[in-house]
Amino acid sequence: MDTNDIIVKNREDFDIRQTLDCGQIFRYSLVGENVYEVLSLDKRCVVEQGESVVIKSDDPAYWHRFFDLDNDYGAIKRALADKPMMRESIDSGGGIRILNQDPFEMLISFIVSANNHIPRIKGILARICEGLGEKKDGYFAFPTAEAMAAKDADYYAALGAGYRAPYLSETARAVADGFDLENPRYMSGDEANRYLCTLKGVGPKVADCILLFAYHKSDVFPVDTWIKKVYRDMTGKDGTGKEIRKYLVSVYGDLSGYAQQYLFFGKRENN
């Protein structure tokens, strides 16, 4: 116990395993029974879930915002409760919180995520941090755009990035050269999506993930292979990413991003 510790007593609205395993973050690990190490940018915290959730770090203000602690998830779940598929999804993933993460880290992370498995995404990102991130006490920071831009595609290919390797070097170069990752904060969801899609390796789905996990825009709906399965369950038919997104946003409205996380987690947990 320490004055820097954050104690979250409302366990119904915060389950650390669900929050970490719903695919919005790739730099974390289980370090003990119900104890997780979480890395973001150049920071680290340790989260233990018992009677309450305890977040240990040396920067509680950062992690307070990171875990979205000022947001009322009870109210969000009540507003979604009577919408399609929500009852069972919230039943299995009701402790999910949508994190407030760093835009550049999300940009790179979700470029790597394209057509990839989560365990492999974690490995590639860990190697990028180890190779280019500042060495901290027991871990590595996420690298800066300048550090990443200094390497070419061959470097990322050697780390196992596959055909995404040139996307990483080119997009890091664009950011280092002034592509402004603050702009999306002042744009509508659709406008910000188009803006991010001008970067190499960023398409509509990756852009939606960045908008949701870095900018907390909840009127977006990342459509991946799992959400396509959910759409099939709901309607009995297949659809393109574009039409699935349009349909699901019309169903869940301004809470689309939250609904998407509950659906994604529920589908992956219960196949």
Place this chain on the structure above:
DNA sequence: ATCCAGGAAGTCG
């Protein structure tokens, strides 16, 4: 061995 993964880019109608 074959399939698949938090898809995007390139090409062709």
Place this chain on the structure above:
DNA sequence: CGACTTCATGGA
């Protein structure tokens, strides 16, 4: 616009 193909990698 939409459909269709290709793109590395490795775990299941």
